[in-house]
Structures are given as C-alpha cells and as structure tokens.
Amino acid sequence: MAAILSVRDLVKRYDGGFEALSGVTLDIEKGEILALLGPNGAGKTTLISTICGITEGTSGSVTVGGHDIVNGYRDARRMIGLVPQEINLEPFERVINTVRFSRGLFGKPKNDAYLEKVLRELSLWDKKDSRIMELSGGMKRRVLIAKALSHEPEVLFLDEPTAGVDVELRKDMWKIVAGLKASGTTIILTTHYIEEAEAIADRIGVIAKGELLLVEEKQALLTRMGQKQLQIDLTTAIEAVPDALAAYKLELVDTGRALLYSYDTRGERTGITSLLADLASAGLTMRDLQTKQSSLEDIFVGLVAGDAA
Numbered sequence: 001m002a003a004i005l006s007v008r009d010l011v012k013r014y015d016g017g018f019e020a021l022s023g024v025t026l027d028i029e030k031g032e033i034l035a036l037l038g039p040n041g042a043g044k045t046t047l048i049s050t051i052c053g054i055t056e057g058t059s060g061s062v063t064v065g066g067h068d069i070v071n072g073y074r075d076a077r078r079m080i081g082l083v084p085q086e087i088n089l090e091p092f093e094r095v096i097n098t099v100r101f102s103r104g105l106f107g108k109p110k111n112d113a114y115l116e117k118v119l120r121e122l123s124l125w126d127k128k129d130s131r132i133m134e135l136s137g138g139m140k141r142r143v144l145i146a147k148a149l150s151h152e153p154e155v156l157f158l159d160e161p162t163a164g165v166d167v168e169l170r171k172d173m174w175k176i177v178a179g180l181k182a183s184g185t186t187i188i189l190t191t192h193y194i195e196e197a198e199a200i201a202d203r204i205g206v207i208a209k210g211e212l213l214l215v216e217e218k219q220a221l222l223t224r225m226g227q228k229q230l231q232i233d234l235t236t237a238i239e240a241v242p243d244a245l246a247a248y249k250l251e252l253v254d255t256g257r258a259l260l261y262s263y264d265t266r267g268e269r270t271g272i273t274s275l276l277a278d279l280a281s282a283g284l285t286m287r288d289l290q291t292k293q294s295s296l297e298d299i300f301v302g303l304v305a306g307d308a309a
Helices: 044-051 073-078 095-105 112-121 137-149 167-182 194-200 218-225 243-248 272-281 296-308
Strands: 003-013 019-029 033-037 059-064 080-083 155-159 186-191 203-208 211-217 227-234 251-253 258-264 286-293
Touching: 003 044, 003 186, 019 044, 019 186, 019 211, 033 194, 044 059, 044 155, 044 186, 059 073, 073 080, 080 137, 095 112, 095 137, 112 137, 137 155, 137 167, 167 186, 167 194, 186 194, 203 218, 203 296, 211 218, 227 272, 243 272, 258 272
Parallel strands: 033 186, 033 203, 080 155, 155 186
Antiparallel strands: 003 019, 003 059, 203 211, 227 258, 227 286, 251 258
16 A cells, blocks of 8 residues: 655754754555654654644655645645644634634635534534633643644644543543544554553554654564563562572562563563473472563663663
C-alpha cells in the first residue's frame, strides 16, 4: 500500500547549530495509528510542526497524499488535521462557532450535518452552544479534536492529546481514536503515556535527540525485543545465589525469598529445564513459579538509555 505520508531525510537545524531533527525518514500508511514515543526534547513536536508547515525544515522532503508540503502547501495542509499540545481557544466563543470557523479557514463549504456528527461522536453536541470558558479541561481538548476534524482531513496529528486529563477521560479518548481509525483516518500520536501507545497503536516509533531510533509494528516489537522473566519463589530465604548457579545470572529479590531469571523469548532453548534441575542440585526448594513479559515501557526505557550512553 502506498504511503499517505512520506518523510525523507528531514533535518531541522536552528541558527545556533542545534539539530532538532537529524535525517528523519518515515512512511505512514493510510488508516494506521502510529504512536511516536520519546523523552522531552526528543523532537516529537518539531517533527509534527515541520510536517504541518508550522516550522520549516532545513533539508529533506515531506509529502502528504503526494503533495509536497513546500511546493504544494495548500493541498498538503488541507489533508492534515492538527490537535496541538496547548489549549489555545477563544474563551468567549461558542463551541459550534469555533468549529465552523475552523472549517471555513480551509475553504470548505458549510456542512452543519457533518459538524453535528463530529460533535456527537466527541460527546460535545449538548455543549454546542456553550462558551469555551464554561467547559472543563477535558471538554476543551475534545473541542480541539473537533476543530482539527472540521475540514475532513485524512491525516490527524495528536500531540500529547491526553496530557493532564484523568484516567477515565484518557480511556474515552482512546475510544474516539479507535473510531477515527475505523473511519479510515490516519493518526499520528505523540504521547508520554506508554500504556496509551500499547493500547491503541498499530506501530510504534521511538525518537531521541532528533533521531528516529526505530519504527516497528507494536506486537512485532514486543516479540523481537521483549524478554521474559521467570520468578522462582523459594521455601526458605537465602543470603546469596549459590556459586553453582552463577552461569544463569540470577537476581536475588524479595529479601532472599525469590530468584529472577531472564531469558530471550526468541531463543531455541530457554534454559529453564536445566535451571530447575541445577536449583534442586544446589539444595534449593521451589515454592512457586511465575513469568512476566517485558512491557513496551521496559523496551522504550532500554532504547532511550542505550541512545544516551
């Protein structure tokens, strides 16, 4: 499938020499959700701002639906909806007028039926005549999404859309995003919440210091880079791992009452069978066993830490 968004060797360098983006290359297919993870200052917002034409790249190219964002800016920008991090809305304006105005900015003809549909899907229809200043923070974020969708974009950028909202509202936002995906909208999401990416994304991108470290399907990433841990609970606490078990690189936890063994899920052999046999030979008695799969957070932290090293 042809990419709806294509970024090639994108560099953003400021006058002082700081390079916010270092040769980013990325293809995003129609209808997918890409979650872009990275620490503060990694380049997430700079990448979005450059694609959306808010800031100008130093070199490289970006096309949206085949339209170059420089030479075909208007056509490219019409395809994009942007939900920024900051809530910047006219406080005295009413919700419906705010959304109508955004649609008009893109030269779209009046279509109140479509705007009603958007507002209903975002649980905003009963607030359509409310002034922005009367809304809660979560509702204001929903208005930002309505504004971004008002001109019927094919690509939607969500820059930290659930920052500062409670867990319940965050999960509501996930449902909204899933609904947008079902309608064929392509979504690029930046987030600090690892569980958000794990819950809704098709692919995960990790960016640090302006470099895209990887982009991979979520499940494939978890399988490829994930490790499992076997926790062996002992009937009697020990002070140190016996020398006979040194080859397994066990970690003593729970004040000596348990051992942790890490193994690669991709390996032909896990080594668990021989470990349990050697455990008995070393005079240790097992009380219970449990396994834990590495989370996306574990993988993300490992990647960023490795890049910083």
